[in-house]
Amino acid sequence: MDEKSSSSSSHHRxxxxxxxxxxxxxxxxxxxxxxxxxxxxxxQLGSWFKDGGAxxxxxxxxxxxxGLQRDPYIAEDGAxxxxxxxxxxxxxxxxxxxxxxxxxxxxxxxxxIQKTGGTxxxxxLVRNIQLERPCECHAGxxxxxxxxxxxxxxxxxxxxxxxxxxxxxxxxxxxxxCVPSRMDSxxxxxxxxxxxxxxTILRDPVSRYLSEWRHVQRGATWKASLHVCDGxxxxxxxxPSCYSGDDWSGCSLQEFMxxxxxxxxxxxxxMLADLSLVGCYNVSAMSEEERWAVLLESAKRNxxxxxxxxxxxxxxxxxxxxxxxxxxxxxxxxxxxxxxxASSVEVPPETxxxxxxxxxxxxxxxxxxxxxxxxxxxxxxxxxxxxxxxRxxxxxxxxxxxxxxxQGRQLKPTETPRQPDRHSVVTEEQHKGKADGDSxxxxxxxxxxxxLEENGTVEDYVDNVEQW
Numbered sequence: 001m002d003e004k005s006s007s008s009s010s011h012h013r014x015x016x017x018x019x020x021x022x023x024x025x026x027x028x029x030x031x032x033x034x035x036x037x038x039x040x041x042x043x044q045l046g047s048w049f050k051d052g053g054a055x056x057x058x059x060x061x062x063x064x065x066x067g068l069q070r071d072p073y074i075a076e077d078g079a080x081x082x083x084x085x086x087x088x089x090x091x092x093x094x095x096x097x098x099x100x101x102x103x104x105x106x107x108x109x110x111x112x113i114q115k116t117g118g119t120x121x122x123x124x125l126v127r128n129i130q131l132e133r134p135c136e137c138h139a140g141x142x143x144x145x146x147x148x149x150x151x152x153x154x155x156x157x158x159x160x161x162x163x164x165x166x167x168x169x170x171x172x173x174x175x176x177x178c179v180p181s182r183m184d185s186x187x188x189x190x191x192x193x194x195x196x197x198x199x200t201i202l203r204d205p206v207s208r209y210l211s212e213w214r215h216v217q218r219g220a221t222w223k224a225s226l227h228v229c230d231g232x233x234x235x236x237x238x239x240p241s242c243y244s245g246d247d248w249s250g251c252s253l254q255e256f257m258x259x260x261x262x263x264x265x266x267x268x269x270x271m272l273a274d275l276s277l278v279g280c281y282n283v284s285a286m287s288e289e290e291r292w293a294v295l296l297e298s299a300k301r302n303x304x305x306x307x308x309x310x311x312x313x314x315x316x317x318x319x320x321x322x323x324x325x326x327x328x329x330x331x332x333x334x335x336x337x338x339x340x341x342a343s344s345v346e347v348p349p350e351t352x353x354x355x356x357x358x359x360x361x362x363x364x365x366x367x368x369x370x371x372x373x374x375x376x377x378x379x380x381x382x383x384x385x386x387x388x389x390x391r392x393x394x395x396x397x398x399x400x401x402x403x404x405x406x407q408g409r410q411l412k413p414t415e416t417p418r419q420p421d422r423h424s425v426v427t428e429e430q431h432k433g434k435a436d437g438d439s440x441x442x443x444x445x446x447x448x449x450x451x452l453e454e455n456g457t458v459e460d461y462v463d464n465v466e467q468w
Contacts, residue, residue, distance in 0.1 A: 100197060102155050104148075107196050111170075111199070126156070157182075199310075209264055209355050238280075242261055270299075273298035303365075316334055
């Protein structure tokens, strides 16, 4: 009997030692690796032990963490943890909220750049927005009907609503000169001029370039693109072809990179710039360096002036900024998909360096766009928190006023208000009255069971009332 008890006690001591070692390890994780983005596996392990490995204490999955509501936007990619702004933008650049009137004449114009996830985003626009009158999409049809409430007029100019009305993957130069005339020919606006809100999606240049190569390798050509600039399409001498057959299917990555006329090079910069500034596709108008410098500055300027742009690498933030900009909400959340065809391509370091050189202007544009995008997101989140705080303060003032009125009604006409004791708190209105020289005092009497020393001030009491 004694042997059994001694064996049991030794087992208990062993378990106690192991538990203490685990707790010590959890504590050390916080000191050795405070940033969750740097030691994600360790923090996941630590959080498991802190929660006791139980799911019962989590009523909403991973939404509650360390007693606070977890921010899904930071959890998406951890970008804000490492983000340090590089560029200075004006308040107008960062505060992008437009007065989009879907019932009026306003139109959203989607500039769809190849291989940026624009097809997915375009489907979100026609199938995933909560609208009074949702777009009508039917199986087997490429286009949806997106009418305004009570009108047979479209509010969206995009591939999946109006089709390629200004040409296949029309760029900034084409859309800005084509969309107004096309829309006015289809529908006569009630108010002139009509408001056009341009939007687009950008992507990491290397990933986008590899994705376009794989798409061309499978037979894509985009030969139907018009490339209209200053009223005409480029001649064959201005825009030579990279292949002689019907398509360029089966081309190697080396062949794709070696073509000097390949429009995949710096595609995002070219499609967002005003090409008329450099003589359209006449490359003899100025040196290549000067030409691309002008195009880059034009693309940056147009990007800043757009109502909205998103980034493929930040799906949740893209959704958040679109919703906040246009005061529209999506039905289902966006999904971050990292397993694309481009990500499956194994590219040697020297090849990656070559791709970066071929797309140096897109690289600079993307860094600029990413900085602007994340700064806009930070500003929008700060404004959202401030507005939520102001709403809470207004609710507290409202509840405080209700409590004061209720206490006043409970006093009988023959009774005189008792002198304030330690449970009496001077209200915000009383402070204001004293400041204005008003001698009348208004006090809010807390219940007898509420102890100020133990439970806190009147605001804490109001917080508890809100939770009830």
